[in-house]
Amino acid sequence: MPEPFRLKEGVPKYLQISGWLLEMIQKGRYAVNDKLPSEAKLSELFQVNRNTVRQAISDLVSRGYVRKRNGVGSFVTGRPLEPVKYTLQHISSFTDDMIRMGIIPRTKLIRQEVIEASQEVGEKLMLGKDRRVILTERLRIGNGIPLVIERSYLPYGEFRDILHMRLTGSLYHLLTKRFKVDLHRSIQTFRAVNLTGEDAALLGVSPGAS
Structure with a gap:
């Protein structure tokens, strides 16, 4: 940890602390998914009590730069996400939609298998x-935050070659360009569900959340 930081008079201490932490995040000192220093270490650095540190962290949480995990600590989320908006009037790629909104997309392949x-x-x-x-099954991520669990079913006969491909990019582009699939229309169904333990863990929320 750096030497004790001298706070200015006349400005709320928690705002100075959250401002310093945000500056460190923006400069790359703390990268996406990095754990921030503990409350004890920040209290020592800024010579304040833990309540002031908690207030500073809560400020960053409310602004979308940090997420808290009970009993674990506070972690950097990256740039705060604006509400994710989808248009249902055309078929589009998650990757393209994220980039268009200024969000950095990432995809994590969870599993891929042949089933009946x-x-x-x-x-x-x-x-x-x-x-x-x-x-x-893939986890779609924006700015380091899990957003979507995607499960796709493809006929084995037509798409068996996909088993040997990396699926960390746009499946839409893969189908239309590599397999020459002409997508005319899609049917999208939305409903509220209570998450299973497995899905909740992937999205970083509590089991049973909806």
Whole structure:
């Protein structure tokens, strides 16, 4: 830790501390997903009590630069996210949508496997005798924050080569450019659900959250 930092008179201490931390984040001293110094260390650095430090951290949390994990600490989230807006009037790529909104996209492949399609999936994909599909599960991330769990089902016969490809980019681009799929329309269904433990862990929220 640096030498004790002298705070100015006439300016709320917590604002000076949150301002200093934000400056360190913007300069790259603390990168996305880095853990900030503990309350004890910040209290020592700024010569203030822990309540003042908590107030400073809460200020950064409310502005979207930091997230708190109970019992673990405070972590940098990167630039705060504006509300994510989707247009339902055309088929688009998550990656393209994020870039258009100034958000840095990232994709983490969770699993990819060949399975037997359920009745619902088989009907929607209009499968014939071969009911094998490739299930791809990915976590879509914006500015270091988990946003979407994406599960895709592709007919095995037409898309078996995808099993040997890296799927950390745009699946939309892969389908349209590599496999020459002409996407005319899509059907999107939205509903509120209570998250399972596995999905909640991926999104960094409590099980049962909706």
